[in-house]
Amino acid sequence: MIVASRTLRLIKDNITTDVVIELGGPEPDECAWTCRYDIHWPDGRVSSFATGVDEVQALHLALQRIGFDPYRSPHHRAGHLAWEQAGDGYGFPVPKNARHLLIGSDITFEG
Template sequence: MDGMIDWVSPDYYPSVGVFKQFPYSIIEDDMIIATRNLVLKNSGADSEIQIRIMNPEFNQDQWICRYEIQWPNAQRSSFAAGVDSVQALHLALQKIGLDLYMSDGHASGNLVWMEAGKGYGFPVPKNGRDFLIGFDKEFEG
């Protein structure tokens, strides 16, 4: 086992933004790992709504996953926290789903991904499933 990487200890070096488990590469805390573009239909010109999901990062005693939703008039920046990076990512996806379904764009029926009325492709927690439409309702409801 000589030369094996210690996968058990979550030693984190915040000053350089790298994890001890990955000594051979630098992982930036704010690295975008996924994006999705939606469209907000307007009577004049349509607006692109970009969603950016960042690399989960260890922050003090928990994992967080930051995300941004770029609305036409404002940017929503938030995060979800979990006991590990997978849970933080999963909860961030659910928060994004709720943010979209609770938005004015959804309420007006003008928020679109791929096809109007088919949903946005993000999961939501169980208590938000009554709001789902289209494919989201079919697969997640």
């Protein structure tokens, strides 16, 4: 079940394409919790997940993985990806070891 979504914009050659991110709610998985998510890139959907010891950790780790994925995309590296404003980041937390990748307002976000 999708509990939240965000739409980023891919802007290339004056054409804007939506990049939809969908976050599923935490689900029990044997002795842990799993939180799945999908990123609908123009060239196909990428599905992934994060697992935690409880619902909160699974959700937190999934948000961090979602936050990292756009930064490692070729669309970001080419400067074609945006959320609210081009060059201002994507509004998700990232793990501490990925903070050097951040741009714009994401730099000041301590999530």
